[in-house]
Amino acid sequence: MAIRTVLLARHGHHAEVGQVLSGRSEIALDAQGRTEADGLARLVRPRGVTRIVSSPRARTRETAAAVAATLALPVEEAAALDEVDFGRFTGLSFAALADDPDWAQWNAARGTARCPNGETMGEAVARAVGFVAGLPAGVTLCVSHCDVIRGVVAHYLGLPMARIFQLGCDPGSVTTLVLEGEGARLVALNERSG
Template identity: 30%
Template sequence: MTVILVRHGRSTANTSGLLAGRTPGVGLDDRGRNQAEDLPRRLESVVEDLTAIVRSPLQRCGETLEPLVAVRPDLTCVTEPGLEEVDYGEWSNRKIVDLLKEPLWKVVQQQPSAAVFPGGEGLLDVSRRATTAIRALDRIHGGPDGNGVWLACSHGDVIKSVLADALGMHLDQFQRIVVDPGSISVIQYSPSRPYVHTVNNGGVLNLPRPTKQSGATVGGSTGQ
């Protein structure tokens, strides 16, 4: 079972240096719309194989997927609350340059598992709900033979937490992962362990062929 994780395209909040969080009305900027229009081309090798398209309920994720859904109108784009952006509480819609002065900023950077946003949620809770949602959806959309490919569109910290889980990393290390707007990351879930194939891909996706082997290839991938 393989999930393609897409971070939404660049948003107006990204451009303005704001931490949007769940603030309503935050859509894509011009570059973000171009990234959305280009997504079907970047996913051309797998578009026809997709078994499902799932997204965060927020506007910027919906706008990112509109061109892809137009190519696969037979697939209903389903919203999943577990993939929603972090609830940053009182930090929402504030300038990041101002948040740098907050004592909590160092905790977010150095020990994110202990970070709880005032009036919002903790990053540990984000990790738990996002990874639970992804793994549950993967069991549904993986297909009868376990070789299904599906897509989920979400947000930077949410995707980073899912990747950290798949990599076997403690959440306190997840700030080492970079997930840019419009980027693609890929995880294959197998009975033995997750395999992370792609992180922060800004180009065309070349998805590896599904494998039924029970472990990693000795000596490394053959590149097929």
């Protein structure tokens, strides 16, 4: 059976990381993020990447472009790797969200609660897992977002969505899964260059 390896990379840092729920905004990488994207390219260079696929957001496309330039590969876009649709929460600071009962409910029931005017974590993970499960043989780099990556890993490890915060996923990091039949084996979590 041909080996299917997926490298799940989080985009590099941007000015809102840890401060604002950026969601599906088009915020670009900052200087730190561009450095992290270059580091990601160096980290994955020896891994035999045969395909690069990115979420359609600017920050993921920029990160993927840095890797693509190093590996001389094109970048494809896939809506299935897009950020969670946070609906009304998009663009709000975490400080502003702290007292929002809808935000508290969404965090308390991560697998099933719906973001107002958005999607559930379960829906976001299902679309990303569907994409990952359909990848062909070879090594595919998928550049996506923190919660999406954590959700995919949690799915394959059989963890409930409430436990995704136990999985590290730093900006510019890569998590490696080897797909085996309907399941996957976690090879590495939250690797960073340097």
